[in-house]
Amino acid sequence: MKLSTKARYAITAMMELALNENKKPVTLADISEYQKISLSYLEQLFAKLRAKGLVRGVRGPGGGYHLAKPASELDVASIVAAINDEISKHDATTVTEQGSEKEVLDTMWGILSKKMYKYLEGISLRELVDEYNSSASSEPSSPLESHGTHLSSF
Numbered sequence: 001m002k003l004s005t006k007a008r009y010a011i012t013a014m015m016e017l018a019l020n021e022n023k024k025p026v027t028l029a030d031i032s033e034y035q036k037i038s039l040s041y042l043e044q045l046f047a048k049l050r051a052k053g054l055v056r057g058v059r060g061p062g063g064g065y066h067l068a069k070p071a072s073e074l075d076v077a078s079i080v081a082a083i084n085d086e087i088s089k090h091d092a093t094t095v096t097e098q099g100s101e102k103e104v105l106d107t108m109w110g111i112l113s114k115k116m117y118k119y120l121e122g123i124s125l126r127e128l129v130d131e132y133n134s135s136a137s138s139e140p141s142s143p144l145e146s147h148g149t150h151l152s153s154f
Contacts, residue, residue: 005117007080010045011128014079017055018071018129025057025064038122045083052082071129077120 013031020026028046032039039098046065049055067074 002096003080004084006045006083009035009041010049010079010083011076013037013042013045013055014049014067014074014125015129015132017065017067018125021067021071024062027064030064052071052078054079054082067125067126071126072124074125076125076128077117078121080120081117081126092094141142 012035016031016035017026028039031037039149046055046057050057053068054074055065057063057065058092
């Protein structure tokens with residue numbers, strides 16, 4: 001597991017949805033504008049998040065995206081795993097014969113990936129948003145403020 005730029009963008013976008021959990025859907029255009037993430041890039045991320053059942057789309061005027069489950073039931077590891085095609089929570093394999101330096105390094109990174117995944121599994125999206133809110137200034141800075149969102153870009 002790695003926390004790539006793609007993972008950070010997905011987590012940030014999911015936080016925007018969590019901040020609007022009981023409000024109207026959030027559009028990708030709003031997230032794109034505020035977080036300075038390409039709309040086409042967000043569309044790719046949300047296709048993966050939707051396929052993994054983490055978000056649901058609402059069509060038509062006033063449409064956008066909602067979380068598919070309460071933020072308290074979504075962990076950060078699930079978000080990262082959803083957008084990282086080549087990496088899953090079971091990606092760490094044990095090499096029985098460590099004959100080369102590459103095998104040793106691969107094993108080490110596999111072990112570290114599992115530990116990172118376990119750690120991120122223990123952090124819910126709600127906890128992350130609540131921690132952000134407690135540390136953020138009360139100054140409105142988000143164009144999504146009219147929707148009740150207050151999340152400065154990471």
